[in-house]
Amino acid sequence: xxxxxxxxxxxxxxxxxxxxxxxxxxxxxxxxxxxxxxxxxxxxxxxxxxxxxxxxxxxxxxxxxxxxxxxxxxxxxxxxxxxxxxxxxxxxxxxxxxxxxxxxxxxxxxxxxxxxxxxxxxxxxxxxxxxxxxxxxxxxxxxxxxxxxxxxxxxxxxxxxxxxxxxxxxxxxxxxxxxxxxxxxxxxxxxxxxxxxxxxxxxxxxxxxxxxxxxxxxxxxxxxxxxxxxxxxxxxxxxxxxxxxxxxxxxxxxxxxxxxxxxxxxxxxxxxxxxxxxxxxxxxxxxxxxxxxxxxxxxxxxxxxxxxxxxxxxxxxxxxxxxxxxxxxxxxxxxxxxxxxxxxxxxxxxxxxxxxxxxxxxxxxxxxxxxxxxxxxxxxxxxxxxxxxxxxxxxxxxxxxxxxxxxxxxxxxxxxxxxxxxxxxxxxxxxxxxxxxxxxxxxxxxxxxxxxxxxxxxxxxxxxxxxxxxxxxxxxxxxxxxxxxxx
Amino acid sequence: xxxxxxxxxxxxxxxxxxxxxxxxxxxxxxxxxxxxxxxxxxxxxxxxxxxxxxxxxxxxxxxxxxxxxxxxxxxxxxxxxxxxxxxxxxxxxxxxxxxxxxxxxxxxxxxxxxxxxxxxxxxxxxxxxxxxxxxxxxxxxxxxxxxxxxxxxxxxxxxxxxxxxxxxxxxxxxxxxxxxxxxxxxxxxxxxxxxxxxxxxxxxxxxxxxxxxxxxxxxxxxxxxxxxxxxxxxxxxxxxxxxxxxxxxxxxxxxxxxxxxxxxxxxxxxxxxxxxxxxxxxxxxxxxxxxxxxxxxxxxxxxxxxxxxxxxxxxxxxxxxxxxxxxxxxxxxxxxxxxxxxxxxxxxxxxxxxxxxxxxxxxxxxxxxxxxxxxxxxxxxxxxxxxxxxxxxxxxxxxxxxxxxxxxxxxxxxxxxxxxxxxxxxxxxxxxxxxxxxxxxxxxxxxxxxxxxxxxxxxxxxxxxxxxxxxxxxxxxxxxxxxxxxxxxxxxxxxxxxxx
Numbered sequence: 001x002x003x004x005x006x007x008x009x010x011x012x013x014x015x016x017x018x019x020x021x022x023x024x025x026x027x028x029x030x031x032x033x034x035x036x037x038x039x040x041x042x043x044x045x046x047x048x049x050x051x052x053x054x055x056x057x058x059x060x061x062x063x064x065x066x067x068x069x070x071x072x073x074x075x076x077x078x079x080x081x082x083x084x085x086x087x088x089x090x091x092x093x094x095x096x097x098x099x100x101x102x103x104x105x106x107x108x109x110x111x112x113x114x115x116x117x118x119x120x121x122x123x124x125x126x127x128x129x130x131x132x133x134x135x136x137x138x139x140x141x142x143x144x145x146x147x148x149x150x151x152x153x154x155x156x157x158x159x160x161x162x163x164x165x166x167x168x169x170x171x172x173x174x175x176x177x178x179x180x181x182x183x184x185x186x187x188x189x190x191x192x193x194x195x196x197x198x199x200x201x202x203x204x205x206x207x208x209x210x211x212x213x214x215x216x217x218x219x220x221x222x223x224x225x226x227x228x229x230x231x232x233x234x235x236x237x238x239x240x241x242x243x244x245x246x247x248x249x250x251x252x253x254x255x256x257x258x259x260x261x262x263x264x265x266x267x268x269x270x271x272x273x274x275x276x277x278x279x280x281x282x283x284x285x286x287x288x289x290x291x292x293x294x295x296x297x298x299x300x301x302x303x304x305x306x307x308x309x310x311x312x313x314x315x316x317x318x319x320x321x322x323x324x325x326x327x328x329x330x331x332x333x334x335x336x337x338x339x340x341x342x343x344x345x346x347x348x349x350x351x352x353x354x355x356x357x358x359x360x361x362x363x364x365x366x367x368x369x370x371x372x373x374x375x376x377x378x379x380x381x382x383x384x385x386x387x388x389x390x391x392x393x394x395x396x397x398x399x400x401x402x403x404x405x406x407x408x409x410x411x412x413x414x415x416x417x418x419x420x421x422x423x424x425x426x427x428x429x430x431x432x433x434x435x436x437x438x439x440x441x442x443x444x445x446x447x448x449x450x451x452x453x454x455x456x457x458x459x460x461x462x463x464x465x466x467x468x469x470x471x472x473x474x475x476x477x478x479x480x481x482x483x484x485x486x487x
Numbered sequence: 488x489x490x491x492x493x494x495x496x497x498x499x500x501x502x503x504x505x506x507x508x509x510x511x512x513x514x515x516x517x518x519x520x521x522x523x524x525x526x527x528x529x530x531x532x533x534x535x536x537x538x539x540x541x542x543x544x545x546x547x548x549x550x551x552x553x554x555x556x557x558x559x560x561x562x563x564x565x566x567x568x569x570x571x572x573x574x575x576x577x578x579x580x581x582x583x584x585x586x587x588x589x590x591x592x593x594x595x596x597x598x599x600x601x602x603x604x605x606x607x608x609x610x611x612x613x614x615x616x617x618x619x620x621x622x623x624x625x626x627x628x629x630x631x632x633x634x635x636x637x638x639x640x641x642x643x644x645x646x647x648x649x650x651x652x653x654x655x656x657x658x659x660x661x662x663x664x665x666x667x668x669x670x671x672x673x674x675x676x677x678x679x680x681x682x683x684x685x686x687x688x689x690x691x692x693x694x695x696x697x698x699x700x701x702x703x704x705x706x707x708x709x710x711x712x713x714x715x716x717x718x719x720x721x722x723x724x725x726x727x728x729x730x731x732x733x734x735x736x737x738x739x740x741x742x743x744x745x746x747x748x749x750x751x752x753x754x755x756x757x758x759x760x761x762x763x764x765x766x767x768x769x770x771x772x773x774x775x776x777x778x779x780x781x782x783x784x785x786x787x788x789x790x791x792x793x794x795x796x797x798x799x800x801x802x803x804x805x806x807x808x809x810x811x812x813x814x815x816x817x818x819x820x821x822x823x824x825x826x827x828x829x830x831x832x833x834x835x836x837x838x839x840x841x842x843x844x845x846x847x848x849x850x851x852x853x854x855x856x857x858x859x860x861x862x863x864x865x866x867x868x869x870x871x872x873x874x875x876x877x878x879x880x881x882x883x884x885x886x887x888x889x890x891x892x893x894x895x896x897x898x899x900x901x902x903x904x905x906x907x908x909x910x911x912x913x914x915x916x917x918x919x920x921x922x923x924x925x926x927x928x929x930x931x932x933x934x935x936x937x938x939x940x941x942x943x944x945x946x947x948x949x950x951x952x953x954x955x956x957x958x959x960x961x962x963x964x965x966x967x968x969x970x971x972x973x974x975x976x977x978x979x980x981x982x983x984x985x986x987x
Contacts, residue, residue, distance in 0.1 A: 321595035
C-alpha cells in the first residue's frame with residue numbers, strides 16, 4: 001500500500017521504478033475519497049492539479065532526473081498558506097472563495113522540489129484554537145478515535161498524516177499549533193526556530209510568534225521537508241540569513257554524552273499520569289541510549305500563557321484589520337455606509353473565538369493600557385527567553401510533555417480558558433522563538449497517542465532531530481497505525 | 488537642541504490680521520513623497536498618473552500573508568534629509584503600525600514610525616523680514632502613503648466609490664517642526680526653505696499641487712508674553728504656499744475673534760476651503776482615533792550604522808544656505824539677490840550656467856532676477872526647465888550687449904522676441920538689423936542733423952541747462968530707431984556742442 005510508505009520509502013520506489021508519482025497520487029486520492037468523509041481533514045481537494053503535477057513528475061523519473069527527494073511526493077497544506085489560484089480560507093467565512101494571486105514561499109519551495117499538492121487542510125479559524133472546532137466549516141476528527149479532536153490549530157495537517165491521507169503536510173505553530181495536534185494524532189511535528197522558515201504567504205495570526213513547520217510520518221521525513229522549506233527569503237524581513245545545515249546528516253549521529261534537560265515546571269499538578277509516565281519512560285530510554293538527563297528550571301513558565309494571551313491577540317487584532325469587505329473575501333451587502341459595511345462583514349465573517357481575540361487585542365493596545373498589557377507581556381517574554389537561555393548553558397535539548405493530557409472529546413472543552421490551558425507547555429517555546437518537536441512516546445490504555453516534546457537551542461533543529469531519530473529507532477511507537485478502514 | 492534655545496521673537500503677529508494682545512503659535516507637519524523608483528515596502532513603481540491599480544502587487548494591496556520589506560533607498564533619502572536639516576539620526580529606529588479603518592488603506596493600518604523615528608532634534612534657519620530665525624525640527628520619520636478613493640461624481644451624490652491603490656505604499660517622509668513659528672509669513676518661509684532643501688537633495692519633487700508635498704498645520708493663539716500654549720487646532724488641505732499663508736491668516740483671525748468674545752476654542756481638525764477662503768470643522772478630537780500604535784512585528788529594527796550615515800553625509804550636495812553665501816562671495820550678489828537666486832535649485836542652476844565664463848556675473852544676475860523671473864516663478868522647477876530662453880541663450884544675448892553689438896535697451900526687445908519665437912539672440916539681431924551703430928562718421932551726420940533742427944535746445948544747453956543733453960541723445964536714438972550706441976552719441980554731442 002503506497003499510502004503507508006514514508007516519503008523516503010516512496011521516493012526509493014519512484015527511483016527504482018516500482019511505483020510512479022501518478023500511482024502514489026491516485027492511491028492517496030482514492031484513500032482521501034474513502035476516508036476523508038470520516039476524518040474530515042481536507043477543506044479543499046485539488047485532485048486535477050495533483051494528477052497533472054504527478055504526470056510531470058512521472059516524466060522526470062522516466063528520464064532519471066527527479067528534482068529532489070520530495071519529487072512526486074503527494075503532500076497537503078494547512079489552509080493558512082496562500083496557493084495561487086486555489087481557494088485559501090484560513091478556516092474562515094470571511095475568506096471563503098478567496099483565490100490568492102500568488103504562492104506562499106514555502107509552497108513555491110515545495111513546488112520547486114516537485115511535490116504534488118493534494119489539497120488544503122482544515123484548521124481552527126485564523127489558527128486560533130486547539131481542536132479545529134473553531135473552523136468555520138467543520139471539525140476534523142482524530143484518526144485514533146473519531147469522537148475526539150485531532151488538536152489544533154493545524155488539526156487537519158496532523159490528522160492527514162496520521163490517517164495516511166498525505167505523505168507529509170505543512171502546518172503553522174503560534175502557541176503549539178503544530179506540536180499539540182502532532183501529539184494528539186501520534187505524528188512527528190516540528191516547529192522550527194522563529195526566522196528559520198519564511199512566513200511570506202502564511203496568513204498572519206500573530207506575526208512575532210507564527211512559524212511554519214512540517215508534519216511527517218517519521219523523523220527523517222520531517223527533517224527532509226524542513227530541509228526543503230528552510231532558509232532565508234528576501235520577501236520576509238524576519239527570516240534569518242543563518243545557513244541551513246544538512247539535517248539528514250545529523251540523523252545518523254548518536255546521542256552519547258548528549259545532555260538532556262528535564263524542566264521541573266513541566267511536571268506539575270494537572271499533568272495526566274499516563275502522559276507523565278510515558279515521558280519519564282522516554283527520558284529513561286534516552287539515558288539508556290547514552291544521553292545524560294538532568295533537571296533544569298524554567299521559573300517563568302507559569303506566566304507564559306498570560307503573556308501569550310496578550311501578545312498574540314494584540315498582533316491578531318492588527319493583522320485581521322484588513323478583512324473589511326473592500327478588497328477580497330466576504331462583503332455583506334446592504335450596508336448604509338462604509339462603517340456599516342465593515343460591521344456587517346466582520347460581524348458575519350468572523351467566528352466567536354476570532355472576535356474574542358480581536359477584542360482582547362484591541363483592548364490591550366488601547367491608549368492608556370498599552371504599557372500595562374502589551375508592554376508588560378513583552379517583558380515577561382524576555383524573562384521566559386532568559387529562562388531557556390540559562391537552561392541551555394547546561395543542556396543540549398530540553399525534553400518535556402507536549403501537552404498536559406491526550407486528545408479530548410469533541411465539544412468537551414467549551415470554556416475558552418480550559419482550551420487555552422492545553423498550550424501551557426508549548427507556548428513558552430513560541431515566546432522564546434525556539435525550535436520544538438513533538439513525536440509519539442507511547443499510548444494510553446485507551447489507545448490514544450502521547451506526545452513527547454523536544455526543545456532545542458535557537459537554530460539548532462539538527463540536535464532536536466538527532467535526539468528524535470535516536471528515540472524513534474529505539475521504540476516501537478511509529479509502527480502503530482490507527483485502524484480506520486475497520487470502523 | 489532644546490526648545491528654550493530657540494530664539495523667540497518679541498514682536499507681535501501682523502497687526503492688520505490680529506488684535507494686538509495675541510501671539511500665534513504654529514507648527515507644521517510636512518509630508519514629502521520620496522522620489523524612489525519603487526514603493527516603501529514592495530517593488531512596485533511609484534510613477535504618478537498610471538491607470539488605476541496598475542502599479543500594485545499583493546504586498547501594497549494588503550493581501551493576506553504578504554509582508555513588507557524596507558526600501559533601503561527610502562531610508563537613505565530620509566537620512567540625507569535628516570542630515571540637511573541638522574537632525575540626529577537614531578542608530579536604532581523602528582517601524583510601528585498605526586491603526587485606523589479607511590478603505591483607501593489596504594491593511595487598515597499604516598506602517599509608520601512612532602516612538603523610535605529615523606531622526607530627531609534638528610533645525611532649519613529661515614530668512615524673515617526681521618532677519619534670520621532658527622526653527623526647531625522635532626522629528627523626521629518614514630511611512631507609507633495610502634491609496635485614493637475615486638467617487639463617481641461628488642462624494643455626496645456618488646452611488647459607489649472605487650479605490651485606486653497605485654499610491655498605496657509610496658514612501659512618505661514626515662517632518663514635524665517644533666511650535667516655533669509665529670506668523671503665517673514665517674510658516675510660508677519655513678515651508679519654502681524646507682521644500683528647497685528637499686528639491687536640492689533630489690529626494691522629493693516638491694510638487695504641492697500633485698500632492699507630492701503636503702502640509703498640515705497646528706495653530707493656537709495665546710496672550711502675548713504668555714508661557715502656556717492655547718488650545719490648538721489642526722488645519723489640513725493647504726496645497727500651495729499661498730493656501731498655507733491664507734489658511735493660517737484666516738485661522739488667526741477666527742481664533743482671535745473667538746477669544747475676544749470669550750468663546751472656547753475647540754481642539755479639532757479643520758479643512759481649508761480655498762474657494763470660500765475659510766476653514767471648516769472636519770472632526771473634533773472628542774472623536775479622535777486611538778491609533779493603537781505598536782512596533783511592527785514584520786520588520787526587524789532598522790539598524791543605521793554610523794559608517795552608512797558618514798557615507799551619505801559625503802554625498803550631500805551644496806545646500807541653499809551654503810549656495811547663498813557662495814553667490815554673495817563669488818558673484819558679489821547682494822544678500823537679497825542671492826536669496827532669490829537660490830530660492831530653488833533650478834533657478835540657482837540656471838543662473839550659474841548662464842554666468843559661466845561671464846566677466847560680469849552681476850549683469851547676468853540682474854537679467855535672471857529681473858527678466859527671467861518675469862516669465863517663470865522662482866520655485867517652479869518645471870517652468871524653469873521649460874523656459875524658452877535657456878541659460879546658453881541668455882548668455883548669448885548678454886554677450887551681444889557686452890561686445891557692443893546691441894544696446895541694453897534693444898536687448899530687452901530681443902529678449903521678448905526670443906521668448907516668443909524661441910530663436911537665438913544673434914539670429915534675431917541679424918534678421919531685424921538691430922546691430923548697434925557705433926560708427927562715429929555715420930552717427931556724426933545724424934548728430935549734426937539733430938543739432939541743426941533743435942537750435943533752441945542747443946541754446947538752452949549752452950545757457951547751462953544740462954538736462955537738454957538727454958533730450959538730444961533721445962532724438963538721435965529716435966532717428967536711429969534705438970540702434971545708436973548711447974556712449975558714442977554722448978561723446979559726439981559733448982564734442983560738437985562746445986563748437987557751435
